[in-house]
Amino acid sequence: MTDLAPLVPAATALLARARAAGLMIATAESCTGGLIAALLTEIAGSSDVVERGFVTYSNAAKSEAIGVPAALIATHGAVSRAVAEAMAEGVLARSHADLAVAVTGVAGPGGGSAEKPVGLVHLAAARRGGERLHLEARYGDIGRSAVRLSTVKDALRLLERLIGV
Incomplete structure (x- = not known):
């Protein structure tokens, strides 16, 4: 279990x-399975800042819940x-x-490939009407919990950068 x-x-x-x-935050999480939203909502009073969270673990969920085109997933892969x-x-x-912050990756221990190894995570953040950020993280095969925890840390950093923009 990941200790937040x-x-x-x-x-x-x-x-x-x-x-x-005066900004509200929403999340879309794949490899973290809701850990970012869980961390934010662990804090008393977060309801005036956290608007909602999506756990889109499957490719179908990514398409159905948040509109990621299936063709985009087929072309580039979910990660x-x-x-x-x-x-x-x-x-x-x-x-x-x-x-908004979104994460998709290979937390492991399996599921990796030479092209997309365990520990590869793509993070993206967007501000309505403004800045867009992307981070490709290669944490390595450090264990599932460590990959997920590192991803949550980096997601917080991306959101911090958007607030500062």
Whole structure:
């Protein structure tokens, strides 16, 4: 099980900055399975900042829930920059949030390939009417929980960058 407790201070600071800026956050998560939203909503008072979260673990969920074109997934694969960016855009289109973060990757221990190894994660973040960010992280085969925890940390950092823009 992934221990999110060490990330509570960073998440608390993120929520305070979003609150001060009047911004709402939404998430779309694949390899983290809802950990980003869980971390944010662990903090009392988060309901005035966290708008909603989507766990889109399967390719069908990515298409049905947040509008990622199936052809995009077929062309690039679910673990790709194109899909992560489409996930973030889909969240903004299907929510009232101002900021969206999306993650898709190979947490392991299996499922990797030479082209897309265990530990590869694509993160994307978008601000309504504004900045778009992407991060390709290659955490390595450090264990499922560690990949997921590292992804959550980087997702928080992307959201922080969007608030600062």
